Amino acid sequence: MGLCHGKPIETPENLSGNSIIQGDNNEHALNSTGKTPKFPFYSPSPLPSLFKNSPANSSSVTSTPLRFFKRPFPPPSPAKHIKALLARRHGSVKPNEATIPEGSECEIVGLDKNFGYSKSFGSHFEIEEEVGRGHFGYACSARGKKGGLRGQGVAVKVIPKLKMTTAIAIEDVRREVKILRALSGHKNLVQFYEAYEDEDNVYIVMELCNGGELLDRILSRGGKYAEEDAKDVMVQILNIVAYCHLQGVVHRDLKPENFLFVSKDERSSLKAIDFGLSDYVKPDERLNDIVGSAYYVAPEVLHRSYGTEADMWSIGVIAYILLCGSRPFWARTESGIFRAVLKADPSFEEDPWPNLSPDAIDFVKQLLNKDYRKRLTAVQALSHPWLAGHHDVKIHLDMIIYRLVKAYICSSSLRKAALGALARTLTIPQLAYLREQFTLLVPSKSGLISLQNFKSAMVKNSTDAVKDSHVLEYVNGVSSLQYRKFDFEEFCAAAVSVHQLEGIASWEQHARSAYEFFEKDGNRPIMIEELASELGLSPSVPVHVVLQDWIRHSDGKLSFLGFVRLLHGVSSRSFQKA
Numbered sequence: 001m002g003l004c005h006g007k008p009i010e011t012p013e014n015l016s017g018n019s020i021i022q023g024d025n026n027e028h029a030l031n032s033t034g035k036t037p038k039f040p041f042y043s044p045s046p047l048p049s050l051f052k053n054s055p056a057n058s059s060s061v062t063s064t065p066l067r068f069f070k071r072p073f074p075p076p077s078p079a080k081h082i083k084a085l086l087a088r089r090h091g092s093v094k095p096n097e098a099t100i101p102e103g104s105e106c107e108i109v110g111l112d113k114n115f116g117y118s119k120s121f122g123s124h125f126e127i128e129e130e131v132g133r134g135h136f137g138y139a140c141s142a143r144g145k146k147g148g149l150r151g152q153g154v155a156v157k158v159i160p161k162l163k164m165t166t167a168i169a170i171e172d173v174r175r176e177v178k179i180l181r182a183l184s185g186h187k188n189l190v191q192f193y194e195a196y197e198d199e200d201n202v203y204i205v206m207e208l209c210n211g212g213e214l215l216d217r218i219l220s221r222g223g224k225y226a227e228e229d230a231k232d233v234m235v236q237i238l239n240i241v242a243y244c245h246l247q248g249v250v251h252r253d254l255k256p257e258n259f260l261f262v263s264k265d266e267r268s269s270l271k272a273i274d275f276g277l278s279d280y281v282k283p284d285e286r287l288n289d290i291v292g293s294a295y296y297v298a299p300e301v302l303h304r305s306y307g308t309e310a311d312m313w314s315i316g317v318i319a320y321i322l323l324c325g326s327r328p329f330w331a332r333t334e335s336g337i338f339r340a341v342l343k344a345d346p347s348f349e350e351d352p353w354p355n356l357s358p359d360a361i362d363f364v365k366q367l368l369n370k371d372y373r374k375r376l377t378a379v380q381a382l383s384h385p386w387l388a389g390h391h392d393v394k395i396h397l398d399m400i401i402y403r404l405v406k407a408y409i410c411s412s413s414l415r416k417a418a419l420g421a422l423a424r425t426l427t428i429p430q431l432a433y434l435r436e437q438f439t440l441l442v443p444s445k446s447g448l449i450s451l452q453n454f455k456s457a458m459v460k461n462s463t464d465a466v467k468d469s470h471v472l473e474y475v476n477g478v479s480s481l482q483y484r485k486f487d488f489e490e491f492c493a494a495a496v497s498v499h500q501l502e503g504i505a506s507w508e509q510h511a512r513s514a515y516e517f518f519e520k521d522g523n524r525p526i527m528i529e530e531l532a533s534e535l536g537l538s539p540s541v542p543v544h545v546v547l548q549d550w551i552r553h554s555d556g557k558l559s560f561l562g563f564v565r566l567l568h569g570v571s572s573r574s575f576q577k578a
């Protein structure tokens with residue numbers, strides 16, 4: 001039983017049960033000097049030599065054709081050096097400026113590596129053996145020596161201060177601890193106990209999960225889960241992610257390596273770990289730093305403008321892998337993977353997809369939508385027919401409702417009528433989700449909710465994380481708007497997402513039937529000038545020629561095209577882009 005201080009393990013394990021692949025073509029696994037270059041993404045682990053005759057070898061943007069994949073190589077660097085990415089992409093930054101050269105850590109001065117954590121780790125815990133290793137540190141089992149954890153087995157993530165070579169890296173550790181502390185208590189999140197530090201390390205003490213990583217379990221099952229088993233995993237992942245998102249925390253590194261089973265038991269529960277890349281995000285805010293793991297990164301992260309939806313993409317990738325054992329976006333090189341993420345459509349034609357349920361396929365497709373506005377939220381994913389009714393589903397408030405309601409309140413009455421017509425076309429599962437959200441907002445006996453309800457429901461569900469994520473400020477802003485109380489019917493009009501509906505196969509039917517309802521109840525003759533102002537177009541925008549098509553010549557009312565545009569609430573900016 002060795003102590004776990006020391007150098008990271010150099011050799012990656014191949015857990016596929018196949019031979020370790022020789023001559024990995026990963027373009028940045030090794031550079032010409034044989035040194036691992038710094039790069040903001042974790043290395044991909046393609047298996048080119050295994051697939052000599054596979055489609056993946058002939059194209060760089062198809063999904064992995066086999067059921068096997070090995071663990072990623074020990075990755076080259078922590079994930080936040082955007083400059084390094086830019087240097088590689090644009091050659092705009094010299095490599096030496098972009099990254100901190102190997103071995104220079106000791107020369108870094110002026111960084112405050114005091115975290116203010118207790119210094120008494122050694123007197124509280126006896127370290128036992130190493131249980132895992134990552135880019136930033138390693139994890140050991142340990143035993144409590146005194147206090148409430150005396151005699152109890154725990155896990156300790158040890159992060160060497162030597163590795164904290166930038167202010168960002170230090171801030172990441174601080175935030176990891178803060179977020180773990182704030183969110184701890186959820187049954188699908190590793191329980192946080194305490195953080196300590198000494199001269200050399202930060203120690204994050206948490207619950208010990210003995211069941212291994214989700215990745216190992218996928219591999220031990222030959223790369224694939226039965227649908228029912230995949231549902232158990234997905235529900236647990238979504239339960240914790242829905243909870244994080246409501247608190248304004250985006251994980252940014254969701255992948256099977258970052259979920260651990262509590263025990264080896266087949267029915268063991270799953271826990272999210274590793275909030276090392278997590279960040280706070282307000283509902284109306286966009287993040288722009290490129291972080292994550294290449295196979296799981298969302299397109300909008302690569303475009304450097306993203307929010308919590310980026311996690312939902314990663315969950316879509318995990319779901320795809322669970323169900324078919326292949327990666328949806330695969331290439332030999334990192335840039336190839338990025339190209340696939342941005343451009344390629346994952347295959348749903350090959351085995352086993354034709355034999356999976358239509359609900360499972362629809363579920364994955366709705367997560368892997370490249371347009372983040374059309375993707376399911378975590379709460380919506382839990383309400384999707386594939387998972388709805390699963391015994392472990394826990395429905396949280398969904399922050400998207402707050403955003404949609406806010407936009408609805410600020411809309412013109414004509415747009416409100418159009419949304420009302422659209423809401424009348426919702427299906428039973430879609431209405432069930434909205435009914436649950438309505439209930440979570442605690443309607444009065446007469447079935448009404450006020451904007452104050454939006455605030456009190458959030459306050460009731462808040463953890464300390466909402467202070468840092470500023471979610472409460474946002475919610476206060478929504479609840480301070482002036483608007484009448486909502487009955488369920490108007491709530492549906494306010495909370496229906498046009499973008500999301502547009503992303504599903506039956507959109508055309510929704511739009512057509514909604515237009516019919518609108519024709520009966522809401523359509524009226526409208527002048528071009530008024531329409532322009534309804535759409536939020538400033539009089540200076542030269543739109544008249546185009547807007548003519550949005551008004552029906554026979555009676556001067558909105559045409560179908562105009563109706564759909566109105567649903568979207570086109571602004572001058574989007575109009576000019578169109």
Ligand SMILES: Nc1ncnc2c1ncn2[C@@H]1O[C@H](COP(=O)(O)OP(=O)(O)OP(=O)(O)O)[C@@H](O)[C@H]1O
Nearest residue numbers: 131132133134135136137139155207208209274276
């Ligand atoms: N609570 C725990 N119980 C058991 N093992 C753990 C625990 N926490 C971490 N580990 C093991 O240690 C590994 C590394 O931990 P973690 O992912 O937090 O480190 P990291 O350096 O941030 O990793 P990454 O390279 O993914 O960023 C995990 O993949 C897991 O195998």
Ligand SMILES: [Ca+2]
Nearest residue numbers: 134257258274
């Ligand atoms: Ca990890």
Ligand SMILES: [Ca+2]
Nearest residue numbers: 134274276277
């Ligand atoms: Ca990490």
